[in-house]
Amino acid sequence: MKKLVFGFLVIFLASCGGNDDKKSSNMYADFSISMDTVIVDSKNEILMAAATGSSAIAVSSNQNLLFNWDTKGANLEVIDLEKMELSEKIKVEKEGPEGVGENAYMIRPVAENRLAFLGWEGKISITDFQANILERINLREDWMSEGIDEKGQLNFLGFSKDGKKLYCTFMAFKKLDSDILELDLEQKTKRVIELPNFEDRDKYRVTWQIEGGGMSATFPSQDFTLWKDDILLATNYTNSIYHLNSEEDTLIYRQYDNALTPNSKSGSYQNNVDSREELQKVATQIREEINFGNLLWDDVNKVFYRFSYKAMPRIDGEELRHKTYLSILNEDFELVGEKETSDLISKIPNPQFVKDGKIHLFLNLDDELAYVRLTIES
DSSP states (O other): OOOEEEEEEEEOOOOOOSSTTOOOOSTTSSOEEEEEEEEOBOTTOOOTHHHHTTTTEEEOTTSSEEEEEETTTTEEEEEETTTTEEEEEEEOOOSSTTOOOTTOOEEEEETTTEEEEEOGGGEEEEEOTTOOEEEEEETTOHHHHTTOGGGOEEEEEEEOTTSSEEEEEEEOSSSOEEEEEEEETTTTEEEEEOOGGGGGGGGGOEEEEOTTSOEEEEOOOOEEEEETTEEEEEETTEEEEEEEETTTTEEEEEOOOOSSSOSBOOOOOOSEESSHHHHHHHHHHHHTSOEEEEEEEETTTTEEEEEEEEEOOOOTTSOOOEEEEEEEEOTTOOEEEEEEOTTTOOSOOOEEEEETTEEEEEEEETTEEEEEEEEEEO
8 A cells, every 4th residue: 555645734822821821922922733644654464553552662762663562462563754654573582581571561762772561560661773682671670679669659650861771660559659760871870859749649549459459550641752862751730741841850840821721630539449430430520620641742843732631521422523623842841832632632632743844643543553743834
């Protein structure tokens, strides 16, 4: 199948001028969105990337390659993002000395030319782009959790740009801990990075203690974004950001005010429920408040894009719809553009990357891998 592109232009006015302290003179005060769709040439192969969305993908640091981990078929699908076509499909060993792990369920990029296959029980296999094993990491090593066991089990969050440091969250469902742990893999040292302004995450946790010892829970995310040499830490319940500056080794708390949406969730909810039905009911109520996505860096236009959304009350027999919004931030994390995008995007926005100044939203188009490409035009 050849690469197909089709599109149209949608014009909006940005809604940044709602408050007196909003500046309307910047280049994104009024902007338009041009939109087209590109279908990835699958070379007559069945691409599982069309089915999985963003749960098991990794994009190379130069934005030229996208990797999709097909867990069931044990295949690594490599997409050439320059040509928008399947480059190769690599059969991956799961078991044995060269295996990435029988329970490897997700991949993430590491530095410029490596991948991390994440497995259950804290096991991580580092490979090259051909899935050849280079290193193994176990998050259950004693030195990693010694002295901080009470904070909860370590859960992978991300790597530093050079891959020498690994960042983890603490998994504790009875009360969320929003601090993160930085592990220096070469020196075998660690430090806890406190994020006190994210402590309200626990207000939006819902836990169901299942009879017999099991547990089910929903809770706000902890999001990790590499930006240049730095790290951005965020969560979906509020728009504020922690900026970890690697050169100065400083942690900066960044805030901005949205005009079209609240800056954060604000409702009061029951944290502990007694049934699956109660859990689903409370979780639905929380989703109907504002939710914030990851920050997406546009290296061409030198701005961040950030989607937000809230679920609309479901009408019987109708598909669940969302109100969606797009915010644009400059390099100083100041809001310079904002608009509602519900006419374009009525589902939860699923951007996978920004390339050549275009936001690429994942799309399954008749079981083919495709992308809706949004270009922001000032």
